[in-house]
Amino acid sequence: MKNPTGHSSSSQAVSVFALLNPTVAGLRATGAVPHYFGLGFIQMKFNETYRMHFWHPALSAIVGEEELHDHRYDFKSHVLHGSTTHEVYEFIADEGGDHGMYEVSCKPGDAQEPDFKGRGQVAAAGSYTMVKGSVYEFPHTQFHRIRATECITLVERCDVVKEMATILKPLADGHVCPFSQTIPQDQLWDYIAELVEDRVRAPGGGYHLKDIPKGVFGEVSKIEEEFLEFKDALKQGNDVMAFIELSDHIGAIRGWLERNHPSITLDHLITMNDATTRAFVNGYRS
Numbered sequence: 001m002k003n004p005t006g007h008s009s010s011s012q013a014v015s016v017f018a019l020l021n022p023t024v025a026g027l028r029a030t031g032a033v034p035h036y037f038g039l040g041f042i043q044m045k046f047n048e049t050y051r052m053h054f055w056h057p058a059l060s061a062i063v064g065e066e067e068l069h070d071h072r073y074d075f076k077s078h079v080l081h082g083s084t085t086h087e088v089y090e091f092i093a094d095e096g097g098d099h100g101m102y103e104v105s106c107k108p109g110d111a112q113e114p115d116f117k118g119r120g121q122v123a124a125a126g127s128y129t130m131v132k133g134s135v136y137e138f139p140h141t142q143f144h145r146i147r148a149t150e151c152i153t154l155v156e157r158c159d160v161v162k163e164m165a166t167i168l169k170p171l172a173d174g175h176v177c178p179f180s181q182t183i184p185q186d187q188l189w190d191y192i193a194e195l196v197e198d199r200v201r202a203p204g205g206g207y208h209l210k211d212i213p214k215g216v217f218g219e220v221s222k223i224e225e226e227f228l229e230f231k232d233a234l235k236q237g238n239d240v241m242a243f244i245e246l247s248d249h250i251g252a253i254r255g256w257l258e259r260n261h262p263s264i265t266l267d268h269l270i271t272m273n274d275a276t277t278r279a280f281v282n283g284y285r286s
Contacts, residue, residue, distance in 0.1 A: 218259035
């Protein structure tokens with residue numbers, strides 16, 4: 001069941017475990033509808049408590065640099081992929097300040113103009129970067145800005161404590177509604193799939209989606225490099241590239257053997273693997 005905004009109804013049950021370990025099929029099965037949030041990310045609301053945010057390099061905020069803002073509620077956020085940096089700020093009331101404080105609606109479709117609440121100065125109070133696996137809590141009273149280019153977060157919202165959120169921005173800036181631009185859902189799902197499946201290509205990338213550290217032939221680092229390149233080829237669905245990387249992987253293993261155990265060859269490893277295979281097939285490994 002959907003509410004009028006196209007988001008999942010709060011009565012819809014969702015598995016928190018599934019949300020913490022998202023798949024594209026699982027996200028689609030929730031019935032939640034992705035929409036572009038003009039601060040530079042895709043949002044999916046599963047119910048009144050949980051929503052997921054997706055930052056993709058192809059998306060940028062329509063308001064330029066993300067406005068400093070607080071929230072209508074406290075929240076807990078789980079970083080599921082990539083990283084996110086929070087720049088935290090304080091507002092200092094000052095009639096001669098160059099920033100304005102405005103109350104705004106955070107509801108899609110609400111074209112209400114911001115309500116001016118005063119002017120002042122903003123002061124940076126800290127910058128914090130969270131990576132995959134991080135869990136952090138954020139108070140509704142804190143002003144912040146998020147910087148992320150490739151990230152997925154699961155947000156666990158607490159009770160709403162105020163009707164309107166607050167933004168801080170230069171007095172000279174005009175108002176741009178973050179919901180004034182839409183992106184087709186099929187395109188949003190493509191971005192989501194690339195993020196969930198870790199297939200986002202780094203800007204200026206070559207054969208591989210991401211830069212892979214170069215190893216030293218004859219060292220473990222070269223085996224690691226070829227393995228990562230093999231995994232990358234599989235993510236791209238490029239079988240020919242995957243076969244080439246497997247071949248290079250064999251070469252890296254051979255090089256490590258020659259440097260560290262010159263009396264052992266690939267044939268010895270294959271012979272041992274054949275013995276292991278027989279043991280598993282026959283059910284005798286002792």
